[in-house]
Amino acid sequence: MAQHATVLDSVFHALSDPTRRAVLSRLGAGPASISDLAAPFDMALPSFMKHIRHLEQTGWISTRKAGRVRTCTLETGQFDLVEGWLDEQRRVWEGRTDRLEQFVTGRTSNPHKNTAHINRKADS
Amino acid sequence: MAQHATVLDSVFHALSDPTRRAVLSRLGAGPASISDLAAPFDMALPSFMKHIRHLEQTGWISTRKAGRVRTCTLETGQFDLVEGWLDEQRRVWEGRTDRLEQFVTGRTSNPHKNTAHINRKADS
DNA sequence: CGCATGCTGAGCCATGAGGCTAAGTTACGC
């Protein structure tokens, strides 16, 4: 977990901006060009481009230039990364609930995390 | 979702820092005091406190002071918020996949420009 | 060819995040 910490930093930070989240939502419906994506936003193109570049660098989208048009495509893999982290946290928390039960019936040792085995994959 | 836009901003931003994520992980194992939480980090207490306050203001934790010790507790509700956004994105994306299948079988003629029904709104 | 279109690069600016030290304040413990 400590290793992908920096990856998670950028992945989560990318999501902390409404413009970028909106772009991801829109790209969920299919690829689109830069100016197409930028149209709904009241923002200068260079500013918008920074968001696009940010999303690309953090792996949320991929882009390809054809002629003078750059087309952006959603990369769905990052969703799994986020969900993986969520699952991991839930696992710890649910483990705590178990230990709490144990505590009620009898004293346990100092709770040190035991997240050694991580199983991500539990979607609806 | 439009209302949550700013909430999601702060919720995701809170996760974009490794210190804060580590605190959440640790709190998953049960409540802890400030100095207890701060111990693993090579950071001055006031700096660490900013993270704590950040987490509290964004709803990730709640704190309570008893005597001179402040105890922090994980608030698990925000996990659902994040997961809700993820599900929403997946739904859009999977809807696209459906349309793509329909397109292959010649049912529709919707190119990838069709995003009208998507909840775009971002915020402004 | 010449001009519009669609990005791209360079550089500036304001704000906020995240770190620090130093100096309180408020309980405990002796």
Next chain:
DNA sequence: GCGTAACTTAGCCTCATGGCTCAGCATGCG
């Protein structure tokens, strides 16, 4: 009641973020 432990407040510093403008460059169209 004095000292120490555990925050807390105040103030400062630096760098990253997110916005802007003003060009520039490549491509497509008439």
